Amino acid sequence: MSPFPYRLVATDLDGTLLRPDETVSRRTRDALAAATEAGAAHIVVTGRSVPWTRHILEDLGYEGLAVCGQGAQVYHAGEHRLLTSVTLDRQLAGLALAKLEAEVGPLALAASRDGLDGEVLVGAGYRVQDGPLPYLPLDDVAQLWSAPLNKVYIQHPELDDDALAATARRVVGGLVDVVMAGAGVVELLPLGLTKATGLSLAARRLGVKAAETIAFGDMPNDIPMFAWARHGVAMANAHDDLKSVADEVTAASDEDGIALTLERLLSR
Numbered sequence: 001m002s003p004f005p006y007r008l009v010a011t012d013l014d015g016t017l018l019r020p021d022e023t024v025s026r027r028t029r030d031a032l033a034a035a036t037e038a039g040a041a042h043i044v045v046t047g048r049s050v051p052w053t054r055h056i057l058e059d060l061g062y063e064g065l066a067v068c069g070q071g072a073q074v075y076h077a078g079e080h081r082l083l084t085s086v087t088l089d090r091q092l093a094g095l096a097l098a099k100l101e102a103e104v105g106p107l108a109l110a111a112s113r114d115g116l117d118g119e120v121l122v123g124a125g126y127r128v129q130d131g132p133l134p135y136l137p138l139d140d141v142a143q144l145w146s147a148p149l150n151k152v153y154i155q156h157p158e159l160d161d162d163a164l165a166a167t168a169r170r171v172v173g174g175l176v177d178v179v180m181a182g183a184g185v186v187e188l189l190p191l192g193l194t195k196a197t198g199l200s201l202a203a204r205r206l207g208v209k210a211a212e213t214i215a216f217g218d219m220p221n222d223i224p225m226f227a228w229a230r231h232g233v234a235m236a237n238a239h240d241d242l243k244s245v246a247d248e249v250t251a252a253s254d255e256d257g258i259a260l261t262l263e264r265l266l267s268r
Helices: 013-017 025-035 055-062 089-102 143-145 161-172 197-207 220-228 259-268
Strands: 008-011 041-045 066-068 073-076 082-086 108-112 122-123 136-137 151-154 177-181 185-191 213-217 231-234
Touching: 008 013, 008 197, 013 089, 013 259, 025 041, 025 055, 025 259, 041 108, 055 197, 066 197, 073 197, 082 185, 082 197, 089 143, 089 161, 089 185, 108 136, 108 143, 122 143, 136 143, 136 177, 151 161, 177 220, 197 213, 197 220, 213 220, 213 259, 220 231, 231 259
Parallel strands: 008 041, 008 213, 041 066, 122 136, 213 231
Antiparallel strands: 066 073, 073 082, 108 122, 108 151, 151 185, 177 185
């Protein structure tokens, strides 16, 4: 058999590594373990901030580096510490929100605070996806700016995710970056920050190059990661924008798409 062709396997979480019930199948766990035994490192690259990622890493027995918060945080799971953390300029974010609301009307807001235990604040009208992840109610918008933030989430009562993200990029794209990370999840980030930013920092620490990396994802926020990695694999359930730039499309997250690709590469 030929050696495994990559030294780094980068996986998004939601819609990619995780099934809809937020679990990782035994087959996928085994395939990742086999890739690791073949000499590759597995790195999680997620839009979730560390507090919303940690319980998944612990379930996986994951002790390496993880890229969280859309690239804002490089987290050492084994040592339970942040190695890098990038925060949103709150003055620019406030200006961006004001300009965007002047264009589209009132937005429903949420925000992710920085740090290992950074809370997620959720304002009135913001639709939170079902699940066990904790959050704090945002009673006053002024609370948004009381502590450092990784990101601000926005929703609109009429515009869908694609339309809201496109409008936000047009109106405030010079102040903040705008990404769509999932259903109902449009985010404002520090300008220039992407998953590729955090992944490149983590890979450098691991002594791995982009040309030695295979990446798996499902949403438009994974596009920069695909551009950075040698090979990008979109899930069957992925957004069309990501599929259009992927090197290949595998099965859906609940049909062991990651495992199918890794097993094929391991069997060559």
